[in-house]
Amino acid sequence: MPMNIDTSKLVVTIPEDLVLTEDERSVLSKGLSFIPQQKYIDEFDAKSDLEQYYRRLRLKSQFHDQDSTVSNRDEFQQLNRKKSNWTPFPGKFASLDLYIQKCRHDIEQLDIKQRVKSRNMSARELSALRTLKNNPNYVIKRADKGGATVVWRKDLYISEGERQLSDRATYQPLPNDPTSKDIDIVKTTIKSLIKNNQLPATANSLINTDGSCANWYMLPKIHKQSNPGRPIVSACNSPTVVISEFIDSILQPIVQKLPTYIKDTNEAVKLFENFQFRSMGGYIFTMDVKSLYTSIPINDGLIALRHYLEKDINQPRMCSVETILRLSELVLTTTAFAFNGSYYRQISGVSMGSKMAPSFACLFMGYLEHNIFEQFERQKPELFKRYIDDCIGATSGSTEDVLDFANNYHPAIEFTYEISSKSVAFLDIQLSIDNLNLTTSVHYKDTDAHTYLNYASSHPPSCKRAIPYSQFLRLRRICSSNEDFKLRTAEMAEFFYQRGYPNDIVDKSLDKIHTVTHEEALIPKVHDVSDRTSLVLTFHPTSKKIAKIVMDNYHILESDPVTKNIFNVHPMISYKRDRNLKDQLVNSKLKSSNHNDVGMTKCNRNRCKTCKHVICTSSIIGPRTINPIESAEFNIVGM
Incomplete structure (x- = not known):
């Protein structure tokens, strides 16, 4: 029998007393990755x-x-x-x-056109889904961490957004949509670089002539007090989206050469297993940069890029270091977006949502670490690694000196840190000291809802059958102790039972994973390159x-x-996959609360293929008359 898991973690409301019906909670507790079964194939x-x-x-x-x-x-x-x-x-x-x-x-x-007889949502749940979709007073998001579905009251969401955007050191209000001007700036810059032979003629592909204004939204940090939002810029069709992708292709290989670079959890586990303290009485510590992306001064970030680009000068490239820096500056200084009908420009840091953002942030942090450890004259940590803005370190000596030195080194960068002689959490790893060695186990945040794909979701059966084993394999990699691994797999099995997975699928996955050793699980899998022609169908x-x-x-x-x-x-x-609950309920752009808007409108989703063909109008033109649409009840929305 599955154990009782607190289902209130699956759906979180802001404020806590926001009332949802039982059917609405039932829909949202399925998880935003859940796909309702359609009656007919498209x-x-x-x-x-x-x-x-x-x-x-x-x-x-x-x-x-x-x-x-x-x-x-x-x-x-x-x-x-x-x-x-x-x-x-x-x-x-x-x-x-x-x-x-x-x-x-x-x-x-x-x-x-054969109709599917069995559905994976009841009639009441489908009705609740329609109610949630059409409710303009709710903002539905996935929690920043933990996987819960969050229903945020719209006025509180707007209030939190405006609070963050009132920071004039980071954001500048704009009188109107700057997209057309930004596209012109991009065109002028690229064509000038081509004319001066700093870019080849093919670099015209860097110009996104069909660019649109990005949308700014937040993911709720339910693991923090007052539930602040993590700011994200949906820049998938911004004027500089192609330039950002090009810059990222140059920066990523450099990031991977940084001495503190950690690729993922697997690499971190191997690193920790090979580490040994010089003497007993060691400490482990974690450091986290507060609001890294928006805190990086643009000029300091470009200095860091120059340092690594010039250091990596032997790498063959199609343009010079100066050109790469100019293009990077273009991306950083033309970040504009809309929120709640107003327009803003980000004037500090890099926007989370830009393709080059993680690489830019990593190189800035790499340069900062390089300077800190070069100037710090006392005993340095025996271990210091970083995953973007999450740092992990270990030392046999004192930690306070280096942490204080790092926290006072750059006026714009503030670290929060945790020090322990026993155990700390890093990414999804619980790292502990065992004499001179380090041991690892899995770490869950208190708000983790364990929202693995609901088994009733309209996904291919092979996909759903593979999920339990893949998660057990993740535990096999992380847990260094066999006893701990057995406890954690039993715990995770209960999570899958709660998500509707049949016992035989979970049990077969358990039997299979117990034949795999910890060392075997850490061996990277080599994927064969196939020349097979693919037929890709919506399931x-x-x-x-x-x-x-x-x-x-x-x-x-x-x-x-x-x-x-x-x-x-x-x-x-x-x-x-077909459209899941996230596609139907979550949007980077706020819904209009004006029920008096009538007529044909665009949905304005970035990937919508219909919007460009939609003519916004409040009337229907017939052969002899023009008929106004007088009620929002008969609205037509291009979706």
């Missing part, structure tokens, strides 16, 4: 996916005699956001034409029937002496 979407698959087959046959690992496109052309839709004409391979024709015919004969029970037709007809290609060498392996059937 026929247009499925056939569009199939056409993409046929196109991949034709491209593979067209270029099968060319080396696919060699590209004639430089790194700027590879950043081009406008992808080619060119498809080779039929007629080159008769068997391929026959295969595609046969697949299309068989799929047309399929009862693709739905009917999509499996489509996939079967595609596979059953593949013998046509294998039986042709000409194409059997081109298509010598079966296609890879992959599934993308």
Whole structure:
């Protein structure tokens, strides 16, 4: 029997006394990754996916005699956001034409509109979902840490946002949307660099001419007092999004060479296991930078970039250090966004949400650490590593001197720290001292809701079956003690039972993981590079029937002496997810509370393919008359 877990951790409200119905709580407790089962497959979407698959087959046959690992496109052309839709004409391979024709015919004969009888949400839950979607007074977000779903009362969310944005050292209010001006600045800068031979002509792909203003939003820090928000800028279509991606491709390899760099939990565990104190009575400590991203002075960050770029000067690049710095400065100084109908520019640091933000922050911290340890004259820690802004250290001597020195080194950077002679938490690791060695176990925050994917979610069964084992494998890597590992796996098994996983799936995963040693779990898995053509379908029970037709007809290609060498392996059937609760309930842009807005409007979601075709209007034009839409009850929203 599963143990009783506090389900109140699954759904958190701000304020605490915000009233939700039982059905609303039931919906939200499923987790934002939960996918409601649709009655019917999206026929247009499925056939569009199939056409993409046929196109991949034709491209593979067209270029099968060319080396696919060699590209004639430089790194700027590879950043081009406008992808080619060119498809080779039929007629080159008769068997391929026959295969595609046969697949299309068989799929047309399929009862693709067959209704799914079983649903994974009750009628009351579906009604509650619609109520939550249409309630303009709620802001629904995933908690910053712990996985809980948070329902934030809109007026309190706006109040917290305005409190943060009132910091004039970080944010500057703007009178209107600056996007068009920022696009012009980007155009002028890139074209000037090309004209002066500082960038090749292909660097025109760095200009995002269809850019839109970013949205600023917050993730609630429910693990902290007063539930402050972590500021995020949704910059996926900002004027500098492509430049930021280009800069990040240059900075990432440098970040990985930093002496304090930690890639992930696995690397941290190996590091801790190989560490040994010089003498008994050692200490371990953690350091965390307060609001790192927004605290970095732009000029100091660029100085750090220059230091590492010049140090890494032998690395082949398509542009000079000065050009990279100019492009970085462009990204940092044109960060603008909207919040609650107002516009702002970030004038300090780098926005969380920018592609280059983690690398920029890491190099700034690396440069800061370099200078601190170079100037600190007393005993240095025997171990000091960092994951972005989370630092971990160990020393046999005193810790106060180095921590105080670090905290007073840079006026803009403030560290919070914890020191212990027994145990501290770092990332998802509980690190403890055992004589001269360090031991590791898993660490959960008090607010961790253990919101693993609900088993009733409309995901491929193979995906759901793999989740328990993957999480047990994570425990096998982290827990250095076998006894601790057994306790933790038993504990985690209960978490999965609570999320609806059948006993046999959990038990099989437990049996399998107990045959794996801690050392074996830490060996990195090598993934084979496959040349298989992929068919990617949105998962739905009917999509499996489509996939079967595609596979059953593949013998046509294998039986042709000409194409059997081109298509010598079966296609890879992959599934993308349908719209989950997050897609339906969470938006970086605030909902309008004005129920009097009428007419045709855009949803303004960054990835919406319909908005560009929508004409915003408050009336419907007929052949002889213009009919105003007089009630919001009949609104049409492009979604």
